[in-house]
Amino acid sequence: MAGDLITRRRFLKGTCGSVAGVALAGCRGASLANTASVDKDDAKGMLTGFVVADAHFGWDKPDVQPPVEVIRAMMGRILRRFPDLDLFIDAGDAHHGHAPDQNRGEWTDVIANGCGKVPFFYVAGNHDIMNFGHGDAELRCNRMGSAPCRPYYSFDLKGIHFLSLPELMDVCIVTRETLEWASLDLEANRGKTTVILSHNSIANTTLPGLDPGYRELANSEEVYDLINRYPNVLAWMHGHNHTWEIVPKSGKLYVSCGRIGGFDPPYPGWFGRGHLGGMYFEAAPDRFTVRGYSATEACFFDEIEHYSHLTKSISGPTSYDPGAPAAFSYGIGGALDGQRMRAANHYAGESVQRQIFLSGCSGGVLNENADIQKYACRSLAGKLLPALGLHPYKNKNDHSKPAWEWLDPGIRLNPLDNPKQDRVLTSPHTQAGRVAYYRCAPGRRYFAAIDAEAEGGGQSLKLECQVHDNEGNLLSALPVAEWQIGPGRRRYEANFDVPAISGTPTIYSDPTSDRTIQLMICATICPNAEPIVVRHFGFTLAGASETTEDAAIIVDGAEFRRDGSLGEAECAVLPVPGLPGSHTLFEARAGGCGRVTWLIRHEGIKWQVRNATVQTTQKGMLVGPMRNTFCPKNEIVIAPLFRPAGPYVSRTRNIDRFSVRFPTDDDSSLVVGIEKLLGPGEIFVQSKARPSSVSGTSRWEHVDGLLRIEVDVAGEKRIIFGT
Numbered sequence: 217m218a219g220d221l222i223t224r225r226r227f228l229k230g231t232c233g234s235v236a237g238v239a240l241a242g243c244r245g246a247s248l249a250n251t252a253s254v255d256k257d258d259a260k261g262m263l264t265g266f267v268v269a270d271a272h273f274g275w276d277k278p279d280v281q282p283p284v285e286v287i288r289a290m291m292g293r294i295l296r297r298f299p300d301l302d303l304f305i306d307a308g309d310a311h312h313g314h315a316p317d318q319n320r321g322e323w324t325d326v327i328a329n330g331c332g333k334v335p336f337f338y339v340a341g342n343h344d345i346m347n348f349g350h351g352d353a354e355l356r357c358n359r360m361g362s363a364p365c366r367p368y369y370s371f372d373l374k375g376i377h378f379l380s381l382p383e384l385m386d387v388c389i390v391t392r393e394t395l396e397w398a399s400l401d402l403e404a405n406r407g408k409t410t411v412i413l414s415h416n417s418i419a420n421t422t423l424p425g426l427d428p429g430y431r432e433l434a435n436s437e438e439v440y441d442l443i444n445r446y447p448n449v450l451a452w453m454h455g456h457n458h459t460w461e462i463v464p465k466s467g468k469l470y471v472s473c474g475r476i477g478g479f480d481p482p483y484p485g486w487f488g489r490g491h492l493g494g495m496y497f498e499a500a501p502d503r504f505t506v507r508g509y510s511a512t513e514a515c516f517f518d519e520i521e522h523y524s525h526l527t528k529s530i531s532g533p534t535s536y537d538p539g540a541p542a543a544f545s546y547g548i549g550g551a552l553d554g555q556r557m558r559a560a561n562h563y564a565g566e567s568v569q570r571q572i573f574l575s576g577c578s579g580g581v582l583n584e585n586a587d588i589q590k591y592a593c594r595s596l597a598g599k600l601l602p603a604l605g606l607h608p609y610k611n612k613n614d615h616s617k618p619a620w621e622w623l624d625p626g627i628r629l630n631p632l633d634n635p636k637q638d639r640v641l642t643s644p645h646t647q648a649g650r651v652a653y654y655r656c657a658p659g660r661r662y663f664a665a666i667d668a669e670a671e672g673g674g675q676s677l678k679l680e681c682q683v684h685d686n687e688g689n690l691l692s693a694l695p696v697a698e699w700q701i702g703p704g705r706r707r708y709e710a711n712f713d714v715p716a717i718s719g720t721p722t723i724y725s726d727p728t729s730d731r732t733i734q735l736m737i738c739a740t741i742c743p744n745a746e747p748i749v750v751r752h753f754g755f756t757l758a759g760a761s762e763t764t765e766d767a768a769i770i771v772d773g774a775e776f777r778r779d780g781s782l783g784e785a786e787c788a789v790l791p792v793p794g795l796p797g798s799h800t801l802f803e804a805r806a807g808g809c810g811r812v813t814w815l816i817r818h819e820g821i822k823w824q825v826r827n828a829t830v831q832t833t834q835k836g837m838l839v840g841p842m843r844n845t846f847c848p849k850n851e852i853v854i855a856p857l858f859r860p861a862g863p864y865v866s867r868t869r870n871i872d873r874f875s876v877r878f879p880t881d882d883d884s885s886l887v888v889g890i891e892k893l894l895g896p897g898e899i900f901v902q903s904k905a906r907p908s909s910v911s912g913t914s915r916w917e918h919v920d921g922l923l924r925i926e927v928d929v930a931g932e933k934r935i936i937f938g939t
């Protein structure tokens with residue numbers, strides 16, 4: 217199906233133009249029509265939200281980490297103080313380090329499920345997503361936070377746009393893949409006031425604690441330049457640093473959201489020491505406001521002496537619109553030709569409209585930091601190489617002699633204590649390469665290159681391509697290319713054919729599988745008696761050119777295509793008919809550089825279903841099976857993205873799969889059809905009215921607007937209101 221090409225100029229003409237003013241946001245009325253599923257009568261006259269960060273469940277350090285029950289109590293104080301929030305956000309580090317699933321269950325119970333009927337969104341932190349030694353941490357974060365595809369995504373509520381921008385493969389970079397997707401998303405939403413949610417900070421905004429190279433992005437300038445192209449972006453809100461800070465800069469607010477757990481802020485002075493809580497924010501028609509909140513003291517920080525600086529506003533018109541349809545968007549930046557992704561659906565609504573947005577990519581280099589220009593440094597770990605692996609990292613016997621040095625660009629590999637020991641450089645680092653990056657498609661040829669410079673030469677250089685699945689299994693080790701390094705600077709190149717994978721089911725042989733494959737390149741140098749300089753280490757699709765050609769996305773077998781060249785500043789928009797199922801299989805197709813960025817937007821959504829998949833049915837929705845199984849209560853939470861006029865199911869326990877049939881003019885009963893129980897089940901229904909009867913069980917109670925129903929057997933439960 218062909219789509220219209222929208223150039224940057226035409227795209228701008230199709231959205232609201234800028235109005236003069238330092239703090240300008242997007243114009244009101246920029247949203248598409250179709251408001252049937254959204255409440256137009258917003259008594260507050262604004263969108264309200266709350267951000268917590270750094271819960272660090274499972275951190276075995278009781279002198280700094282609050283107990284679970286303390287965090288639960290702080291959450292209770294926040295939700296009682298703000299009973300009518302439009303959304304609740306966790307900005308990352310839900311758990312600490314190598315925490316077991318028990319701690320992920322505690323976070324699910326206290327934070328994600330603790331929000332109840334408030335829509336909840338999760339931005340993965342470094343402790344959550346860098347834990348590659350224990351499987352595919354990215355997939356696990358998606359299961360925890362009910363993210364459909366990748367941990368970057370965006371959503372619209374009441375006309376305000378939010379963008380999740382986590383650091384995926386390294387604590388201190390937003391990857392090029394993520395930025396390519398964010399660029400498309402920001403371009404597609406120019407007319408909307410936008411808040412960016414991340415875990416890390418941008419340099420020269422909020423303070424980086426005692427570890428700048430770890431607590432601010434190594435590619436801060438690149439990220440800062442991107443968001444400054446969009447005056448409608450009003451805030452960057454992050455966790456990681458545990459401080460409460462609001463820093464105005466260039467017409468935006470840079471906000472460090474404090475802590476709901478973890479260590480105290482490292483600074484003396486007025487950064488929130490001794491407090492737990494987060495950041496409250498409001499988007500009104502004429503302003504955007506952020507206020508620090510101490511759950512410890514159960515008050516705003518600006519009500520405490522010395523803390524007036526923890527309230528800041530940006531004045532000017534926003535895109536706030538209580539009648540705007542809610543939306544959710546996801547996709548992949550720089551997806552490779554043939555790359556598949558199976559997305560889980562967590563949003564339902566009978567009037568959902570879907571669109572695919574496509575933009576081109578420049579250059580065929582697939583891996584991050586290929587020209588070795590990104591650097592970081594930790595106070596504890598010393599110099600770092602973001603997105604690359606190097607072994608050994610230090611001299612075994614004499615740590616005073618650096619095993620390697622930055623050159624900017626490039627690195628110098630110094631002689632080791634043992635000159636016969638192999639030096640191994642990998643892209644990405646080996647833990648990530650075994651389970652998460654770089655995702656690729658089988659049956660393609662990939663081209664790898666390394667620039668090595670030696671004074672005398674004579675060393676052995678080997679290039680190897682390894683293919684793993686996201687469970688860490690080695691699927692294929694392709695034939696090794698080998699050279700003797702010559703004197704001076706030279707480029708060494710090799711092609712690797714990734715075969716079709718047989719014997720192990722993957723998404724390429726089974727469309728219902730979540731098992732992906734990923735490519736890791738390893739360069740081995742030996743002996744290491746003299747320095748070797750490496751200035752480039754990258755790989756591409758073989759034969760790749762500079763631009764995207766003939767881009768297409770296949771959605772459950774249907775192709776949506778834009779023929780011809782497609783540049784980075786261009787965007788093709790293609791309608792996708794029909795409602796999404798519980799899962800959708802996507803496949804990217806692209807000639808030229810072999811990469812394309814795609815985004816699919818679901819607009820007009822009415823319900824957010826957390827911890828389980830969902831699909832819209834003719835009269836309601838089908839929920840399950842469960843996706844987040846970490847919480848022992850086996851809870852599924854359903855949050856409305858509008859103000860329901862009648863009763864609705866808001867939560868279940870120990871029910872893996874069920875249907876909901878909404879009341880109609882002909883039948884005022886709410887019907888829940890249970891297909892699979894995991895134990896003694898419970899159904900919770902929000903209803904001001906007490907039901908006249910509940911069929912299928914005799915055990916139910918209605919207290920303070922909440923109906924709780926106990927169930928022991930599957931089958932239909934009919935909740936009848938009125939006579």
